[in-house]
Structure formats: structure tokens, C-alpha cells
Amino acid sequence: MQRYWGWWRSQSANLMVIGVASLALSSGVAALVQLGLLEGLEQKAYDQMVRLRQATRSLPPDDRLLIVTVTEEDLETLAEFPLTDGTVARAINQLQQHEPVAIGLDMFRAIPKPPGRDALGQALQADNIVVIAQLANSTGGPGIPPPVESAPGQVSFNDVVVDADGKVRRALMIAEPTALPEHPYLFSFSLQLAMRYLATQDLMPTASPENPDYMQLGETTLWPLQSGSGGYARIDDNGYQVMLDYRDRVTPARTVTLQAVLNDQFDPAWVRGKVVLIGITAPSFKDLFYTPFTGGASDANHQMPGVILHGQMVSQWLDLALGDRPLMGLSHPWQEWLWCLGWALLGGTLAWYLHHPITLTASETGVFIAIAVSGYALFLTQGWVPIIAPALTVLGTSGVVLAYQAQQSFRQRQMMQVLLGQAASPEIARALWENRDRLIKSGKLPGQSMVATMLFTDLRGFSSLAEITPPEQLLEWLNHYLEAMTDEIQIHHGIVNKFTGDGLLAVFGVPIASTTPDEIAADAQAAVACALGMATRLQTINRERQAQHHPRLEMRVGIFTGPVVVGSVGGHQRMEYGIIGDSVNIASRLESVDKSRQPEPCRILIGQDTLDYVGDAFITEAWGDLVLKGRHAPLGVYRVIDRRTDPISPLT
Template identity: 30%
Template sequence: MNWLIPILRRLQKQLWTSYPLLTGVSASVVGLALFSIGAWDPLERLAYNKLLQLRTRIQPMEWADEIVVVAIDEDSLDAYGRFPWTRDRYARLLDVLLASQPAAVGFDVILTEETTYDAMFAESIVFSGNVVLAVGDDGAGQALDISPAIADPARGSFLLGHIKHNPDPDGISRQVWLYEGQFPSFGVALLQMYQTNLTNTLGTDVPDVSAIQLPQPGNWEPSWINWIGPTQPDSASPTDLPVLSVVDVVEGRVDPSLLQNKIVLVGVTAAALDPLRNPFHVDIPTAGVFLHAAVVDNLIHNRFLRPTPQWLTVLLIGMAGVGTTWLLQRLNPQQRMLFLVGVVPVGLAIALVGLSRNLLLPVASPLATTFISALSFQFVEQRERNALMNLLALNASPEMARLMWQNKNELLQNGQIQPQELTATVVFCDIRGFTSIAETLPSEVLLPWLNRYFEVMTNCIMAQGGVVDKYIGDAIMAAFGVPFARNEPGQIRANAMAAVRAAISMHQQLQDLNQDFEAAGLPTIRFGIGIHTGPLIVGTVGSRQRLSYSLFGDTVNIASRLQEMTKTLPADLPLPCLFSEQTYEYLGDRFLGKYVGNIQLRGRIKEIPSYTLLALEMSGKELENPLCTS
């Protein structure tokens, strides 16, 4: 396994030096950690609600037309007395329903205690032969038995179904147990009765129930309910579930054809008697009987929602974290904003498509991880930007600083400024006689005087697109053609001319500055400038605690030595500036230069052909603002 160690080390290095990858991986780890402890569950439950509500607005679904609810509503309570009713009321209802020939009748009421009319109800159950009774529990998981006065006489004539369901922590019912061990749920038992009765019924108008696939007892997980829509009995929408009042059924005010071959669920809908919250009734509850109607509907149409397997959710969260940073680093700010604005509706659209196929896709966890990744990316990128600006912005104009950031990919590799070779023009400027001036001026005068000079000279350099590399005592070192590699002849020529323009501007500004110094009784300044064009190595140097962007190479040394040699130029020369033959060749006829001669520079064996400047840029044959007439 020794061969694997270098590979892992390289991978580790790449991971820790690539901030987009590291940021994305970190966001994914956070998202997965929160997923593992269930932190996303409240958001996923909220997303479940919103998706079903949104689907209903966009493309309403219809309840299974096999289902009818007969409601113990306010009108029925007004007519027959307060709830709970005596069992003769149920017997009377069942006898009336029998005339309409429903396929199955389910009573979603608890019938545990013995009452006077139990025998009457049991007789009606036996005579109907299509009844399902609800079995509740005592709150501790122990099933409550049906009244023996009903169960014993009617044994074999009815089915039992449990009505157990556990609302989520927010009180919304989203899942249901289809089996409790070997014991079917109320909805499953209703469909068993429905399928059995219709299979044994002859006639051309009998619905075909062979396609209904009933679940079998087993190790069932809770099933996610695909709620079809709101369940207000007074709604006029054609997609609503048919809800009839008990009093209307008993008094014969209901067309029997509405009940023939149907699954009839009898339950309490009067306010506060059997409250149940679902995604469409979050604040004001609906009735518990509609939960069983939804279960029956989902079983008939095989449309319980299928949640994605855990491994797929983990994959989506991981992809959301890493994919977001991968994408953001390739987009400009406007595109990033569009992405962040659009990711939520796109995510919801994908989830709605899944919902149309009965798939319950995770929404909150991938979207939240996406935003965690985006915020982390923004934070790290801003920190990197600040570091880059701290490194370069004080040495360059604001325009150049913005250009550096816009083209940071040319400067940065794996989140760090990398060394590069390029051709640039270096300008070296030094004050003459600074040592003696420093000896005569007190520090509280010397430093403001020197800083004023630096500020004026730096502005001249930056105005021409140059970058101040460093201040060395009283000297200024600047470069034109950094930090981006511009090695085409036309680009090198433009940089050389910009350097010479900066030198001329520095000379002109120094004249005005000296007038101010003289008026203030301060020493005036004379300087020398050396300019050379050639290859450079640029990059960051220093420690992790302190980094600086610097230039290296013989080009820097030559510019510095040329600056030193300006001391040998005639004192009456207006601009004490020397530039090398390499720089002069790029100037062409735009500047009027004068060959000074081959100069022996300190530390070099070979002499350097050197030139000085006599005038500003030329326009045709005319000189503009000549520095001297000789």
C-alpha cells in the first residue's frame, strides 16, 4: 500500500489548496451532518405541504370516484342529538344505505362500550354483510375491543381495521400504517370488503376491481399519503370528494345512484369532534374520516408517495454542495444572482415533476445545502479578494485592482498567487541627496514631506497603468506590464511607452511639488529615473503571516543601475532619466531620445547602450512640450 501514500498526499494537497472544492465539500459535509440528525426534517415536512398545495393550484387532481363520505355533521347533530349517538342511529343509517347497494360501508367511530341498541346494530351489520368497523387504541398502543354485544352476534359478517396514525411533530398527518403486524388499517380493510363484494357481484355495471393491488401483511414502513386536495364539504369544486350528510341520507334526500357500488365512509365531520390536520388544513383542522378516504384513494390508484432512498438523498446533498461551488466559480456576478434566484423554483419544478410520478423527492436539504455552499463560497471568495486587494491594491490604481480581480484566474492557481514569467518595463526612481536632507529635517517634518512626494509620484505611475512594487527607503520601484503576462510585441511596446510617459509626468509633477516645498520652506527634490524592458519573474514572497507581491530578475537590477548612472548626466539636463536600448527600441518615433553611450553598470561586465529623453511624445515631426531645446 506504499504506492497509495503519494497519491493520497497529492489529493490532500489539491483539496486543501483548492478553495472552491474545499468549500463545496465542507458545505456537503455540513448538509449531510444535519441530515443525519434529522435537522432538515421540519423543512422537508414544510416542503411536502407546499408542494401538494402548489400542485393543486397548477393541476388539481380528482379523488377516486369510488369513495363517498357520509358525514355526521352539524345538521345531523341538530337532527339526531349530540355525539356520541346511540347505536340505533347507526342501525337506521345502515338499513337505509342497504337500499342503495354500496359495496362497502366503514364506520369511523369507536364502538367499545356496550349500549342498549348494540344488538340492533349487530343485526343490521349481519344483514348488510359489507361493514368495516374501526378499532382504536388506548393511547398506549393497546387495541380497544369492539363491544361484545356487537362483535359476537355479527362475527364473520364484518371486518376490522385499525385507525392508528401518528401525526408529525407539527401536528400534520402525512403517513399512515397500512398494517399493524397482521392487522390491516381501516382503509385496507375497506378495500378488502369492496373487492370481495364486487368480485362476487354479477352485472354489467359493476366496476372492475381486479386491477386493485391490496397490500399484504408484512414488515411495513409508514406510507406517505398523497393528499389529493382540500376536504371542505361545502366546496363546489368538481375535484372535491363527495360528502353527504347523514340526515340527508336517512331522510331519503340523496339519490341512491350516488351510493351504489361505492365505498361509503361514515365519520364525524362536525367541528372539534375528530380533528385532523393535513397539508391543506394546517391551521383549521378537517375531520379524521378524510384520512381514511385518502388512504383508500391512494390504494385504488396506487399513488402513495414513494420517498427517495436514503443513498439518493445523500448523493443529492453531496452534489448540491460541491456542484454549487463548481458552478459559481465559473459564473459572473450577474449569472450567480440568476442562479441563486432560480435554484428554488427550478428545485420546486423538479419536485413537482417527481410528485406527478408519485415520487417524494427531497427539496429542503439539497436547496439548503446549495445556499450553505453559496454563502460559504461567497465568504471564502470575499476573503480571498480582500487578501488579493491587500496584496496588490495599494500598489495599483483602483481600475487596475478591479481588473486584477476580474482576471484573477490569470493570477491565481488553487487559490494562491503563483509565480509567472513575463516581459515588463521596470521604472526605478531615487531622490538625490536624501541622506543629507534626512539629517537636517526632524522626523515629524521629514515623513510628511517624503509621503507627499511618494503620493504624487505614485499617482503618476498608476495613472499610466503601472504598479508600484515597493518603496525602498526614498526609492520607488514600479513596473508596467504586470501582473498579467502580456508578451506580444504590441503589448510590450505599449507598456514601455506607458513607463516613459509616467517618467515624464513624474518630472512635471515634481516641478509643481517643488514650488510648494519651496514656499513652505522645505527642501526641494531632485531625482533620477532608470527604465529597462526585459523578462521578469513575478509572484508572492514572505511567510504566511506576511506576504508581498514582488518582481525578480536581471531587468530589475539593470533599471536600478541605470538610475544610479543618472548621477553622471549633465546637471542642466531637464529630465535625469536613462533607459536601456531594449526600451528605446519599443518607443519607435513616439519619443525623442538621445543616445548617451555604452555605460558600464555596477556589477555587470558587459556595457549597456543607454539613452536619455529630450522631449515628450512626437506628433509627426513636431515636438510636444519639449523638455529641452538642445
């Protein structure tokens, strides 16, 4: 249970880092969204989804509509620009013969264009005629009024809402108030035409039961756009606006030319019971608009004429009322924040646990693809959520997590070297660091043969002391004792290879190999001098213990110089810097031989080989040739008493 609790605590710390990074980045990106800094990118992503959907979803032409286009060829044939009132009246009268539900004239006729003004005035009196006015011109000034011959109920506006990049993605349905005193509230040109058709289906706009301030067509509530929704951050949301859902990239319905209408060269069934729109599509008239298809359409279709654009809107309103197409829904700011937060948590988690660059790159790429696929899947169900914002959140969160891990790794590397220096030696830490390439490649340090001097220590009667000493106190004075011994070893340039409970193994001459006899002799002398220094420190510790009425400590030291192999010992999961060889065993046996002979608090025994290297540098006492445990050949054993004041060089 303890193991699982420790695992959970470590995972909780990881999750906290990921969570904090995700919260911070998602909140930061949400702020960027609301400031409008990502609006252009989100709209480009929206356009791409519109084009992709059009390529995979083909809706048939709307047979409830007919669009009469005034082409460049029509203008050249009639030699009229602009069209005269008489020509427009002839076209309307020709269409009226076939009983359309409504005729929408997408042309400004406030200024007379003789001949034929009286004929046009009479034609515009029909109840099914809808004419246009302009709310405001391109500079924000007064717009164009409707023809004076039109009844108030037949007047609409044809103003189009254009985004900052010049594209039309929204539709304005109701304008309030207007600059026209006699028309304070106007329906759009497309909505006026759609309502006339819906009236034949006994469908009229009503107040939504969900919000009486909102319009409902059929069973569909038209939720107006608000600033901050979807990919919009700071839009002009005056009037009643919704997203424009294009039926087709070219035209939503059948089209015929003005010449065909004037010459009665069309099927009357195309008009009977239908909504007819009349407008100029000739490029010279410049009634053209950029759309989401602009980026993917050919040069010939990169702009859409105004009358075609209004036809797209009429088709959408009819589909909404009849339940054939749902309204495009937009996410709210709080939903977008949660959307970004969820992806940030996923991206941050992957960055935390996947360390291999290829795996991490592939996974993060998969997240970006998943964001795009999820966003497009929601788009196909008429929902627009940001795509760029969550991608930036994932990228930012992953970067923060990786930066945090890099900083932690740097700190851990420093700590590792410090800890290795404390537990073993700074030399080992440096050796591991200098050989890091081989460690990373093979996972271990290769073995290296050398001659070194081993020093083993152990406390005499430690088990008896442990039996009568509380564990907390035992650990405290043991650490104090080992710290003193470790300091002495490092003073003499040895390394602590391992702790053995109440003892330790120190080595002199590694990891940088001593290759000459003088260097090996210096290592041996350093080891023996270190042991004498340990004896002095033990005296100090015992004085402190006696002052506290604690039992006196006694220790044994075994030293031997000989060949060893140093390198990594263990597997990939658990590894240490190992020192192996018979010389290590001999030093250990010297420490533990004849434990009953303890002439002084710190007993120091060395083997013949070590004595050969240290010579007369130290005062020694011969203990004879002893057979150590586990060995057959006897070994000359000597007890070190003190340093000689006038030593003789061992190699002269």
C-alpha cells in the same frame, strides 16, 4: 499545447476548490437532515407542493365511495349525542337495502348506547360490515376495543399517524402487534374496506415479487416508509406506513347526511356496489385532523374530519391497485446526498466564475428557482425529494467559495503590493492602491506631468557573456546583479519602473511629484549618488566573480533630469505604470552613447540639465556637446567620477 495545459491546470485548481466545498457542505447538510433539523422545513415545502398540485390537478370525486356524514345539524335534529345504537342500526339497515359492497362504521360502539343494542348487534353481523377499534389513546394508553358483536374478520383500527407538527401525511395500513389479544394483527379501517371492493375485481393483496415482506396491490408494490427517507429523518416507522396521497382538499367522494339516509333521501345508485363510510363530521365531536392543506385552506376547511380522512385512504388504495395513481416514492439518504452535491457543484461554480454582484445574485436566485421547479416536477411524478436541503447546500457552498475568493483576493492584493514593491517600488504600489477608485472606474490612471530624474543601466557585452554561459547560470547571476542594483535604487528612494533584460529603468521623483527646485535637485542628486553606489556594488560582484573565475562585468549608466508624463500605459488586458517623455529617451541615449569609451567598470554619464541641478556635489568630467542618436540639438554630456567631499549647493 503548453498554453492549454497551463489553462487546464488553473481550471483544475478551481474545480478542486469547488469540489471540496461542495463535498463538505453537502455532507454537512446531509448530517443536518439525518439529525432531523430540517424535517419541519421540508414538510412545509411538501405541504406547499400538495396545495399547488391540488390547484392545478383536479381529480373527480371517486364514484366508488359514498360518505355518510353525521353533521352538527343531524345531532341537533335527532337530539342524540352520542348517537343511540338504534339510530346507527337504522342507518346501516337503510343502506343495506341497496346492496353496498362494504359499509364501514367509523364510530366506537364498544359501550352500549340504548335503546337498540340488540338491533345494532344484529346489523353488525353482516359480512360486509367493518367496525373499528383503537390501538392506543392519545396518551399512549390502551385504546378502545371493537363492539363485542363483531366477527374478528370485520375488525379494523382507525388510528391515524400524526407528524410532529400535528399534520397527517402518512397512512398506517397494518399494525403489528396490537394491544388486542384476540386481534394480534390488524388491517387499517381504510384497507379493510378497500380489500372488500377489490375482491369484486378479483384483486387481493399479495406478497411483492420484489420483496416478499412487502404488500402488493394489483401491480403496485407498497414500499413502506423508513426513517431517513424523503423529508423524514427520525419518524416512528412502526407498522406498515406509506405516504398518504390526498385526492381532494375537502372530500374524496360524494357525501350525504345521516338524516338523508334515515329518510331515504338519496339515489340508490350511490350505494349499490360501492363502499360506504359512516362517521361523525360535527366539529363538536372533535374528530378533526390537520392536513397539508391546512396552511392554504380557508378557515372553514382548515381541518379534515376523520371519516373524510379514511375516505381519502380508501380512494388511494383503490387507485393503487387499479393502476390509476402510483405510490408516492421517497428518496433515500444516499440519493439525497447526491442530489445536494449536484446542486452544490452548480452553485459553487456560478459563485466562482460570476463576480458581478447583480449577475451572481440573479444566477443564484435562478438556481434556487430551479431546485424548487425540479423538486415540484419530481413531485408531480409521485417522487418526494428534499428542497430545503439542496438550497441550503447551494447557499453554503456559494458562501464558502466567495469567502475563499475574498481571502485569496486579499492575499493577492498583499502579494501584488509586495511584488510591485520588489519589481518597481513600494511607492508605486501605494500610488496604485491610493488611486484604486479611479482604477476601478476607468480602468487606468490618468496621466500626470512632473519633472523627474531618469536612470538607465545596461551591461556591456552581455550578448557575448550570454553566448558562453549556460542559461541556468546566466539567470542566476543576472538576478543576483539586478537584485543588488534594485536594493541600491530603493536605498536612494528611487523606483524601478521596468527591467530591460540585463538593464533597468529607475526613476527618482515619482509617483509623488517634486514641485520645487530644491525637491527636483534632491531627486537628481539621489540618482547620481545611486549610480555611484551601483559602481561600488559592481566592484563587490566582480570580486565574487573573479574568485569563481568568471569574466568581469562592466556597466553603463545614463542619467537625465527633465519633464515627463506618468500614468497607466496599455489596455484593460495588459497595463503598466508608464513614464513617457523626451527626457526618458535622452537618459537612454546617454547610457548607450559612444559605447567604446569605458574608462572604468561603471561608466556614469549625465546631461547638462542634471548637472545644473546637482551643481558641484559630484566630481565630473566634461565629454563635450554630443549629438545623441535620434536628436538634432547637441547636449552637454558629463561623466561622473565620484562624490565631492565639500560640495557647493547647486542653486546658490
